[in-house]
Amino acid sequence: PARLAQAVLVALALAAAAAGAAAAARVRPEAAISSDHDVVLVSGATGRTGRLAYEALRARPGAPALATRALVRNVTKAREVLGCGACTPAEGIFVGDVTGELPDEAFAGADALIIATSSVPHQLPDGSWAYYEGAYPVDIDFKGTINQVAAASRHCDRVVLISSMGTTQPDSFLDLLGGGHVLMYKLAAEAHLMAVASANSLSYTIIKPSGLTDVAAGAAALVVGHEDDFGAHKCGEGAGGCMSVARSDVAAVAVAAAAEYACGASFVRFDLTSDRTGEAPKDFEKLFDAARVYASATGALA
Known part of the structure; x- marks a missing residue:
């Protein structure tokens, strides 16, 4: 029954996402490329990926400090990770x-929101994994995203959601880890964002990365795909x-979006x-174009 319920929810999420994508395409604004001074809020800014997005935004040439905002849960951690003073x-x-x-x-007053929040399991002494009470994927990845999208729909022009492949x-294995069904809830959150965006003239970008590493940026080519498939792209030998x-x-990529x-x-x-055998991208616009063209060619949800 649990597996069947999960499959049903995944199917519903995909159907909602398809409807949201079609409606969003009809109202897509043809605005100029945004300036570097847009105000961007990063949620989950003390996390490992959120911190990097926050720092990249702060480093934008000529952008005032207050053009970058952080949404954090803990002031003490924000002081340690982000280097703020009073953190107000x-x-x-x-x-x-x-x-x-x-x-x-x-x-x-924010132009964009980058959602970098994510549930994080911890390993128990017996080697199994669990989530803390109130911090399960249903709490953070699903309900937490719903809350953020609701707030963004009232104020922001666009939302960038960092989700996941799989x-x-x-x-x-990842979905079952700690009994959290994290990938199911991430997919449902994607569908919710797309549906809300279509009803509120809110633009979105959903980035679904593969396994995350802590190596330096710009050391490899970036490859886009859809629905856990990279099409004809083959990684180089030894990669x-x-x-x-x-x-x-x-x-x-989130900051660029x-x-x-x-x-x-x-x-x-x-x-x-x-792909570690390729060259790092010099133009993110081409990356986004490739994602859009690939989706059109395969019929995948864009």
């Missing part, structure tokens, strides 16, 4: 729990396959991995 809204730091009520002022594989991508590269290439990255959903 005066510094662009807002405290809130995505599973509960969010501070509206964090979203007010959502076509119900009951995979170890296209099964991992640097967190720093994912953060860079939220700011520099916001128009070109609108209404696209794609898998992202790397």
